[in-house]
Amino acid sequence: MTVCAIEMTTTAPFTISADGSYAARLAGDGEARYAERWTLAGPEPYAVPLPLAQPEEADSELLPLTDGRVLIHRRVADRHAFALLYPTGAAAGPRTGELQLGGVDAEEGVRVFLLPPAPDGRAAFAVAASDTVTTLWQVAGCAFGPQRVARIPGRCSGGVWLDRTGRLLALDRELEGTTKAVAVDLGGDGRVTPLLQITEDSDDRLLLADPDSGLLLIRSDAPGEPRLGWGVLGSSRPVRFPECLRLGDALPFAVQPGQALMPETCGVALRLPEGDIGLWRPADRHLFRLAAPPVHVEPPVRMDPPPPPSPRPVPLQQAPLAGR
Template sequence: MTVCAIEITTTAAFTIAADGSYAARLAGEGEARYAERWTLAGPEPYAVPLPLAQPEEADSEVLPLADGRVLIHRRVADRHAFALLYPTGAAAGPRTGELQLGGVDAQEGVRVRLLPPSPDGAGAFALASEDTVTTVWQVAGCPFGPRPVARIPGRCSGGVWLDRAGRMLALDRELEGTTKAVAVDLARGDVSPLLQITEDSDDLLLLADPDSGLLVIRSDAPGEPRLGWGVLGSARPVRFPECLRPADAHPFAAQPGQALMPETCGVALRLPEGDIGLWRPADRHVFRLGAPAGWLGGAGLWSPQGRLHLPYATPEVPCGLVGLNLPVSPPPPVRVDPPAAAPRPVPLQQAPL
């Protein structure tokens, strides 16, 4: 929630707000790049370019907020600068407004990148990773500029939200030779274990759905890197279905609204060949579908009704969405996938909320 000296890396070419209302990307090519906002909540999607007098660098990051503004992260001299962009009306035509939010000093050996959109739609966070410590910064939604909200020993990557309030964040922490997912309470700054299948395994969290509690993980506990699934706060073992054996498949969207029903929660996967995979834990197999031409950034938005919306841009359709339905599956065969050892850390439901 999915990175020399200081570097900025793009979280995704196309990022969708947590509520699905807006999306943003860095459009253009070469030295003529600019932020672009997509409106997704209406009957048809439409794009609004947000250019400024000076083009954006190719390594800038953009992230949509629920109010329609677009956060941009730039490397400016010796700082990581953050600003909000928004369209403004003018007599001579549309213009782009810009609100500077401040910045974070660029220190040698520190990697700074935006985290996925916060579920509350108002705040935004960035991850500053060093070899021995990682800092989570709130860069939007705070009154006096960027502020640190948590410091975690070890080098962290990933970033998956665990609740709808934007308080509990999962990070993959590399510490003492292994990588384990941990839960960070951003209100208190507390860090607690989240995944530990075996003591020596690398256990990464790739996707979480707060409604159903479904977790999709990648772990080498079975002897090789495999995708598996578990349930948030449960002591049940993590499962590694045979249908998810391709370790380089990547989940990018989960079906919301499946309250307390992780087995029926749909998951969209970007497959190694570029196709789309649709899967539910109850299915025990993956439906493979071709990706639409011009699919943007491996991104998608899943409705509670089971329809996956994929953004695409082509010369003929510069702003489009295509919908895929989650197929009805036949009854699963009577077969139980071998579980891994049960996770040992304190369940997340016991963390302070």
């Protein structure tokens, strides 16, 4: 399943690992916040709290890896620090292990944020965006601390993976007054190429992509107002804006996997402004509405055994760029 971070109105935002086996959120209230990891690959989900001696700040970011560890991004004095958290047993009771990964300098006017989980489940990336230039950092899965992998003119936001190898990344770049989605080739020295340009003056953002079918979910003001639309990666056909997707601030958050070269039949789940869930396929002319299920924020709490030692970092795969 292709997913992005899911934000629920009754609790903190969750981020789900690349393979769907773990999720993480910042639990607690006020000044008593701590990281919490949920295990999803089992008969029922359960939570593992990962508190440390000091509580976490409310603006800390979490990202679960497929080996069960949780990456945390904190603002510490004049640096953005990154670390891995994991549960570890002890005779006196449960403890939280922490592996420091280093950091990058904090600069005025530069926003630093984590990208969605990389497809391999081991690497993690952060974006440092200013008004004139954006730097892409690999902050986990590399040999020696944060490593700069790309430097992109303009201010970037968003972040969508376009393939299963973790080589192609889409970012929404604001440059010279307009915002266009661009593709960054992490296996080609950070080369940047245009991805979306519906009209010359429109703001064209990529919300979600499915590498199996090539389906792209887009938000653009090319029709005269911001609208949801869809297209196909590598296709020469124009982006379409179905009337049934005229839904205001609706957000696509999951795509049906395994629909190889069949974007028209690929199911998409959307979070609707009213709080309900919408189900839609490009081949359909209507949207199915479902009431959102109740949110369970107090799952059973268990302690896992310590995770196995991490394997040596694996370099990004060098895969050829194949268009459809």
